[in-house]
Amino acid sequence: MSDKNKKGPESKTYKFDTLSLHAGYQPHKNAGSRQVPIYQTTSYLFDDVDHAAALFNLERGGHIYSRISNPTVGVLEERVASLEGGTAALATSSGMSAIFLTVMTLCEAGDHLVVSSQLYGGTVNLFRLTLPKFGIKCTFVKPRDTEGFKKAIQKNTKGIFGELVGNPGNELMNMPEISKIAHDAGIPLIIDATYQTPYLCKPFEHGADIVVHSLTKWMAGHGSSMAGILVEGGNFDWMQNDKFPTMTKPYEGYHGLSFAEEFGPTAFTMKARAEGMRDFGPCLSPQNAWNVLQGIETLSVRMKKHCSNAEEMVKYLLGHESVAWVSHPSVPDHPDHALAKKLLPNGRGSMIAFGIKGGKDAGVAFINNVKLASHLANVGDTRTLVIHPASGTHSQMDEATLKFAGLSHDMIRLSVGIEDIDDIKNDFEIGFRAARKPRLVSNQ
Amino acid sequence: MKFKVNGDEIFASTGGRPFDKNKPLIIFVHGSGLTHMTWVLQTRYFAFHGYSVLALDLPGHGLSKGKSLKTIEDMADWISSVIDAVGYKEASLVGHSQGCLVTIECTARYPDKIKTLSLMGGAGAIPMNPELLALAENGDPKAVDLMMDWAHGPAGHFGGHPVPGLYHINTGGMLAKSRTIKDTLGVDFRACDNYKNGFEAAKKIKIPTLSILATDDKMCPVKEGKKLADLIEGSKVDIIDNCGHMMLLEEADRVLKVLKSFITTNYPSQSN
Numbered sequence: 001m002s003d004k005n006k007k008g009p010e011s012k013t014y015k016f017d018t019l020s021l022h023a024g025y026q027p028h029k030n031a032g033s034r035q036v037p038i039y040q041t042t043s044y045l046f047d048d049v050d051h052a053a054a055l056f057n058l059e060r061g062g063h064i065y066s067r068i069s070n071p072t073v074g075v076l077e078e079r080v081a082s083l084e085g086g087t088a089a090l091a092t093s094s095g096m097s098a099i100f101l102t103v104m105t106l107c108e109a110g111d112h113l114v115v116s117s118q119l120y121g122g123t124v125n126l127f128r129l130t131l132p133k134f135g136i137k138c139t140f141v142k143p144r145d146t147e148g149f150k151k152a153i154q155k156n157t158k159g160i161f162g163e164l165v166g167n168p169g170n171e172l173m174n175m176p177e178i179s180k181i182a183h184d185a186g187i188p189l190i191i192d193a194t195y196q197t198p199y200l201c202k203p204f205e206h207g208a209d210i211v212v213h214s215l216t217k218w219m220a221g222h223g224s225s226m227a228g229i230l231v232e233g234g235n236f237d238w239m240q241n242d243k244f245p246t247m248t249k250p251y252e253g254y255h256g257l258s259f260a261e262e263f264g265p266t267a268f269t270m271k272a273r274a275e276g277m278r279d280f281g282p283c284l285s286p287q288n289a290w291n292v293l294q295g296i297e298t299l300s301v302r303m304k305k306h307c308s309n310a311e312e313m314v315k316y317l318l319g320h321e322s323v324a325w326v327s328h329p330s331v332p333d334h335p336d337h338a339l340a341k342k343l344l345p346n347g348r349g350s351m352i353a354f355g356i357k358g359g360k361d362a363g364v365a366f367i368n369n370v371k372l373a374s375h376l377a378n379v380g381d382t383r384t385l386v387i388h389p390a391s392g393t394h395s396q397m398d399e400a401t402l403k404f405a406g407l408s409h410d411m412i413r414l415s416v417g418i419e420d421i422d423d424i425k426n427d428f429e430i431g432f433r434a435a436r437k438p439r440l441v442s443n444q
Numbered sequence: 445m446k447f448k449v450n451g452d453e454i455f456a457s458t459g460g461r462p463f464d465k466n467k468p469l470i471i472f473v474h475g476s477g478l479t480h481m482t483w484v485l486q487t488r489y490f491a492f493h494g495y496s497v498l499a500l501d502l503p504g505h506g507l508s509k510g511k512s513l514k515t516i517e518d519m520a521d522w523i524s525s526v527i528d529a530v531g532y533k534e535a536s537l538v539g540h541s542q543g544c545l546v547t548i549e550c551t552a553r554y555p556d557k558i559k560t561l562s563l564m565g566g567a568g569a570i571p572m573n574p575e576l577l578a579l580a581e582n583g584d585p586k587a588v589d590l591m592m593d594w595a596h597g598p599a600g601h602f603g604g605h606p607v608p609g610l611y612h613i614n615t616g617g618m619l620a621k622s623r624t625i626k627d628t629l630g631v632d633f634r635a636c637d638n639y640k641n642g643f644e645a646a647k648k649i650k651i652p653t654l655s656i657l658a659t660d661d662k663m664c665p666v667k668e669g670k671k672l673a674d675l676i677e678g679s680k681v682d683i684i685d686n687c688g689h690m691m692l693l694e695e696a697d698r699v700l701k702v703l704k705s706f707i708t709t710n711y712p713s714q715s716n
């Protein structure tokens with residue numbers, strides 16, 4: 001082999017599919033148990049008083065009480081951190097609690113966030129109605145309005161938050177550009193990457209600083225368990241300015257500890273756990289953590305099938321006489337098609353939004369008549385799911401907010417499952433037939 | 445805390461306690477391209493148990509200003525200057541990897557100043573893989589990836605961090621990328637590769653010395669660590685199974701236990 005073609009040494013750290021199965025766990029430290037044990041316990045024996053004091057004071061690593069940490073949950077945290085390319089992670093009882101904990105770790109009363117307007121309805125309500133009760137205000141910006149994010153930053157802004165692909169309209173945030181805007185302002189970019197999972201996109205590679213997930217969705221994948229997580233990229237310099245005193249100054253709650261000085265690339269997660277889990281306590285149960293771990297073992301296998309089925313469904317819907325429009329980043333005339341190719345090279349995800357001809361009544365008839373697709377308030381199940389957002393997930397939003405979030409009354413949100421594609425299409429034919437005669441159906 | 449050494453502002457973690465000149469001093473010296481944060485699971489314990497702790501960021505590393513020092517000998521002299529700068533006459537030294545070369549040389553040069561020496565993943569010489577050295581000197585992030593791969597044992601590769609939720613390899617990688625790779629890792633690797641005096645320096649050491657080695661350490665294998673320890677009179681050796689070069693994180697509790705026993709016996713604190 002010539003020198004020109006000679007390959008240098010290569011890192012042999014484990015790759016994605018291997019990490020999905022193994023990261024965070026060593027059997028020989030757990031009685032040889034090949035499967036991750038479920039540590040169904042509230043608390044952990046201290047060796048002596050000195051050991052107890054050392055654990056409480058963060059002098060040593062270890063478990064104290066399962067609200068703060070648990071060995072089964074810890075495996076999940078390390079596994080997701082490894083898959084995302086993050087330094088650390090903190091699992092929570094749901095995706096919403098992961099977002100709440102992230103905000104409460106970052107902000108104090110009087111602070112401000114810039115937030116994408118296209119979010120899950122519950123997240124919109126958190127930012128619009130609940131966080132102001134804690135003195136934290138938000139400015140909403142449409143996800144494609146990259147310059148709008150810059151203009152909305154104020155002196156007291158502590159971060160930019162958004163879903164990479166907005167729920168339910170499938171509009172993308174230009175993560176690389178928006179991360180530059182955030183970093184120029186000395187604030188972190190927080191991305192909810194629930195729709196993507198690290199199989200489709202690793203936001204840290206595109207400038208995000210903190211990633212949150214509802215693990216309930218594709219990561220767990222089977223519609224069985226609630227769980228959330230926040231993951232830290234480790235690259236954000238909390239000490240670059242004076243915006244984050246609770247990260248950089250001595251913290252009264254831990255004998256004057258400065259999280260940024262002591263823990264550097266894991267400081268945010270350490271604070272979220274030490275303060276947030278201690279004081280708010282949205283901990284994940286070990287059983288649910290185990291269920292999510294089961295799902296993650298097959299993440300890449302499932303995501304491939306989710307994405308291939310979704311692309312088939314996009315073609316089917318685009319050619320269907322009952323469909324007014326289809327929004328999915330794989331569609332060539334989708335405004336974010338090129339950006340999606342760059343950010344989501346392994347597949348554009350399995351969430352499709354489409355408009356049904358006949359408006360709201362047709363939508364209701366469609367939903368009421370499909371048999372295989374499940375009508376429920378979840379996404380990312382192995383099974384195909386449908387919902388009419390304006391009357392379901394986003395029903396607590398008023399007309400103006402619905403419009404600002406890009407929601408229309410004819411919109412159906414489709415989470416494509418991994419069933420046989422022909423069966424999904426056949427089921428949709430039943431729904432569309434009913435939708436063409438909504439009055440007749442509703443009178444039956 | 446921040447203080448000046450040879451005109452440069454230097455950062456050192458004091459383990460979460462105010463620096464107290466009335467307590468015996470332990471200085472922790474990190475490995476190539478890394479920072480004070482590698483010591484977090486040892487420093488906080490000593491700081492809360494009767495010692496003053498300085499987990500240094502070498503010049504140009506972590507939160508310290510100045511330029512990276514180019515030779516192990518310069519780093520050894522610089523450690524002596526640190527002791528002077530904080531108003532002490534003596535200290536106990538703890539080093540990891542490159543930090544072992546630095547502390548061995550420092551102890552040989554300043555025998556009256558150094559009271560105990562603890563070496564983790566140490567060897568008398570650390571010749572660098574030429575390709576790894578070239579990558580680091582060119583600032584290629586692949587150098588960090590390779591270092592993280594070779595520096596970690598099973599705990600690093602599979603996981604199982606003593607602090608719940610932390611993932612070894614990515615955390616270590618981020619520490620090594622916290623400053624410009626060629627100006628930290630590149631300079632440090634070259635300094636290690638050039639240093640030839642480790643075995644001679646070891647022969648001069650007459651103070652209590654501890655070597656903690658690990659069976660899966662690919663960067664400073666057990667046999668190299670033993671070769672060094674054999675040259676130091678009365679040196680104690682502790683070997684950790686199933687552990688890599690980053691033993692201070694991979695097996696943090698074991699390391700702390702051994703270190704605690706060694707330092708409290710040989711360099712006791714009145715208030716311990």
